Amino acid sequence: MVHYADSEVGRLRTVVLHRPGRELLRLTPRNNGSLLFDGIPWVGRAQEEHDIFAGLLRDRGVEVLYLADLLTEALAVPEARHELSAGVLADIRLGETLRREVGDYLGYLDPAGLARVLIGGLAHEELRTGSGLVYAMLDPHDFVIDPLPNLLFTRDSSVWIGDQAAVTSLAMPARRRESTLTGAIYRYHPRFAGTRLLYKPGMEHLEGGDVLLLAPGVIAVGVGERTTPAGAERLARRVFAAGLAHTVLAVPVHQQRATMHLDTVCTMVDVDAVVMYPNLAEDLIAYRVTGGGDDPRVHGPQPFLDAAAEAMGIDQLRVIDTGLDPVTAEREQWDDGNNTLAVAPRVCLAYARNRETNAQLERAGIEVIRIPASELVSGRGGPRCMSCPVSRDPVGAPG
Numbered sequence: 198m199v200h201y202a203d204s205e206v207g208r209l210r211t212v213v214l215h216r217p218g219r220e221l222l223r224l225t226p227r228n229n230g231s232l233l234f235d236g237i238p239w240v241g242r243a244q245e246e247h248d249i250f251a252g253l254l255r256d257r258g259v260e261v262l263y264l265a266d267l268l269t270e271a272l273a274v275p276e277a278r279h280e281l282s283a284g285v286l287a288d289i290r291l292g293e294t295l296r297r298e299v300g301d302y303l304g305y306l307d308p309a310g311l312a313r314v315l316i317g318g319l320a321h322e323e324l325r326t327g328s329g330l331v332y333a334m335l336d337p338h339d340f341v342i343d344p345l346p347n348l349l350f351t352r353d354s355s356v357w358i359g360d361q362a363a364v365t366s367l368a369m370p371a372r373r374r375e376s377t378l379t380g381a382i383y384r385y386h387p388r389f390a391g392t393r394l395l396y397k398p399g400m401e402h403l404e405g406g407d408v409l410l411l412a413p414g415v416i417a418v419g420v421g422e423r424t425t426p427a428g429a430e431r432l433a434r435r436v437f438a439a440g441l442a443h444t445v446l447a448v449p450v451h452q453q454r455a456t457m458h459l460d461t462v463c464t465m466v467d468v469d470a471v472v473m474y475p476n477l478a479e480d481l482i483a484y485r486v487t488g489g490g491d492d493p494r495v496h497g498p499q500p501f502l503d504a505a506a507e508a509m510g511i512d513q514l515r516v517i518d519t520g521l522d523p524v525t526a527e528r529e530q531w532d533d534g535n536n537t538l539a540v541a542p543r544v545c546l547a548y549a550r551n552r553e554t555n556a557q558l559e560r561a562g563i564e565v566i567r568i569p570a571s572e573l574v575s576g577r578g579g580p581r582c583m584s585c586p587v588s589r590d591p592v593g594a595p596g
């Protein structure tokens with residue numbers, strides 16, 4: 198099975214999604230902030246919205262793989278099971294007695310049950326019985342294994358570049374464990390046998406939402422709240438060494454929630470066009486990093502749009518603005534209007550609620566496939582964040 202991606206817009210063949218489940222039922226007004234949600238979603242409705250998203254992708258001929266299924270299948274391999282169980286048991290909050298008891302609990306679960314707990318977490322009360330000081334003193338609603346509500350955003354925990362998978366190194370504590378699951382899938386699931394891994398958790402912080410495959414050989418990497426300069430540098434070294442790119446553009450983005458990843462302000466909708474937040478577009482800069490020799494060479498900074506066009510070998514990167522006026526643009530940027538997922542050049546999925554941005558895209562000749570997102574939006578991620586393309590047709594060099 199060939200998995201490959203060298204752009205954001207080549208015809209999408211296969212994508213990994215995660216249908217939201219009981220991990221979202223764990224969100225309360227007390228923990229939603231640290232679990233990176235801006236509200237408490239109505240879970241049944243979020244699932245309906247997500248099913249529509251998956252259905253529209255299938256209508257366009259895209260194969261949809263669900264992360265929970267891949268994980269369950271990978272957990273049939275004893276090493277995968279051992280590794281992921283040991284990972285959660287290493288939590289120093291457990292203490293020795295509870296660690297042993299949680300270990301016994303996990304040991305009785307079949308692969309589907311174990312996948313359910315690794316994703317949805319485990320509350321003290323669900324253990325039913327236990328002993329020791331930690332068990333006695335924990336609140337029944339405390340988590341013995343934390344849930345992963347942000348697994349919904351499959352974009353961030355791994356990204357395919359060429360025929361290799363970069364399993365990322367997530368910055369936020371609430372998300373760190375996600376990449377242990379994606380890493381295990383790529384290493385143990387038979388479908389991915391032989392996949393070379395370009396990046397690993399534990400390396401410098403890097404999240405998939407910051408990685409944009411502008412054109413074959415040209416990668417933009419946002420640097421801000423999640424990806425560090427060192428993460429961008431490490432990725433550059435790895436892609437140069439693997440011969441997967443010749444240029445990496447490191448793009449500073451504000452270290453704040455509204456712009457947590459580069460894909461919250463800019464995504465590609467054609468081989469030479471992006472939808473972009475105008476309040477920022479002119480100010481965005483890039484450091485151009487190129488390969489060759491031992492240490493990558495660093496040039497600039499220069500305006501991002503110029504650096505991108507130059508590296509891509511085109512006259513100009515066309516920009517389609519979010520919204521019409523600064524206030525609409527700010528609202529629609531917050532609601533992930535910029536966060537589109539292209540299924541082919543000039544065809545993208547977008548949240549229906551961002552009406553002005555979608556109208557702008559259509560005026561520019563982009564077909565917009567709208568999905569409802571009254572509930573999905575509360576996690577602050579759009580169609581791009583909610584998808585990990587593992588297979589796209591190669592695009593010819595643009596221009």
Ligand SMILES: NC(=[NH2+])NCCC[C@H](N)C(=O)O
Binds near residue numbers: 457460
């Ligand atoms: N690629 C993205 N923009 N992902 C959005 C992730 C949203 C998630 N709640 C977080 O804060 O991490």
